[in-house]
Amino acid sequence: MKIAGSTILISGGSSGLGAACAQNFLRGGAKVILIDISTPPEEMFAIEKESCIYMRADVTKGDEVRAAIDEGVRRFGQMSAAVICAGVLHSERSLGRNGPASLDAFRRVIEINLIGTFNVLRLSAEAISKMTVEDTTLERGVIVMTSSIAAYEGQIGQSAYAASKGGVAAMTLPIARDLGRVGIRVVSIAPGVFETQMMKSAPDKVRQSLLDETVFPIRFGQPEEFASAVQHVIENPMFNGCTIRLDGGLRMRAK
Numbered sequence: 001m002k003i004a005g006s007t008i009l010i011s012g013g014s015s016g017l018g019a020a021c022a023q024n025f026l027r028g029g030a031k032v033i034l035i036d037i038s039t040p041p042e043e044m045f046a047i048e049k050e051s052c053i054y055m056r057a058d059v060t061k062g063d064e065v066r067a068a069i070d071e072g073v074r075r076f077g078q079m080s081a082a083v084i085c086a087g088v089l090h091s092e093r094s095l096g097r098n099g100p101a102s103l104d105a106f107r108r109v110i111e112i113n114l115i116g117t118f119n120v121l122r123l124s125a126e127a128i129s130k131m132t133v134e135d136t137t138l139e140r141g142v143i144v145m146t147s148s149i150a151a152y153e154g155q156i157g158q159s160a161y162a163a164s165k166g167g168v169a170a171m172t173l174p175i176a177r178d179l180g181r182v183g184i185r186v187v188s189i190a191p192g193v194f195e196t197q198m199m200k201s202a203p204d205k206v207r208q209s210l211l212d213e214t215v216f217p218i219r220f221g222q223p224e225e226f227a228s229a230v231q232h233v234i235e236n237p238m239f240n241g242c243t244i245r246l247d248g249g250l251r252m253r254a255k
């Protein structure tokens with residue numbers, strides 16, 4: 001699929017990895033529908049107003065996401081890709097000094113990271129399926145979800161986060177199988193540690209221990225490197241039904 005001229009939805013596009021994707025797509029000549037519960041920084045999109053709209057939508061709400069997609073398609077024309085980045089981090093031991101973990105906190109992480117991802121995916125798939133196929137590839141579009149290496153080696157306190165991201169990785173193949181018949185590819189990326197707001201809040205001790213476990217390059221990833229991987233997945237028709245690690249060889253230890 002070509003980036004130039006296409007309309008691409010990004011959830012969680014106001015910050016971090018999603019924002020880097022938005023900027024990369026805009027530079028590549030795409031139109032961008034940004035959905036998030038936080039507004040994007042004004043300076044970020046000031047120059048691209050005619051190619052990018054921000055719609056406030058909570059990924060867990062069907063009506064809000066549908067309204068954002070409808071408005072984006074009305075403004076820019078048929079959508080052909082979605083990049084699903086909205087997510088939250090949470091850390092809490094299953095049994096801590098003050099008793100068992102909060103069930104509400106566990107539910108919230110699953111609700112946003114897993115159910116919210118599926119919500120954006122199902123409504124995006126519906127929108128993309130209406131795309132007319134104009135070339136011989138029969139491809140209508142691509143959906144990229146964001147998992148995490150915590151899906152494979154979640155650390156102490158990461159039960160909810162790891163379960164949510166493991167769910168994203170696990171549903172990638174069945175959804176790709178569901179959508180193959182309409183010409184939509186589905187791929188997840190499992191990032192290691194990237195320099196975004198989410199990771200800036202981590203204590204120095206945690207950041208250093210993650211760097212100690214990284215093979216090469218020994219640094220955190222830049223959001224632009226995530227955006228570049230997403231672009232490649234969108235452009236390369238052979239990526240489908242898999243979860244790709246993007247982590248500099250990092251294998252997280254228990255803590």
Ligand SMILES: NC(=O)c1ccc[n+]([C@@H]2O[C@H](COP(=O)([O-])OP(=O)(O)OC[C@H]3O[C@@H](n4cnc5c(N)ncnc54)[C@H](O)[C@@H]3O)[C@@H](O)[C@H]2O)c1
Binds near residue numbers: 015017037
């Ligand atoms: N940064 C990392 O190291 C890292 C590593 C692995 C996976 N990830 C995943 O990448 C994704 C993006 O993370 P990031 O680092 O860019 O974080 P970030 O905090 O910079 O951005 C996340 C965005 O999601 C939005 N969001 C949260 N809940 C939402 C909701 N209910 N509805 C709509 N929007 C909502 C936030 O407002 C924010 O703008 C997340 O799913 C995260 O779990 C990040």
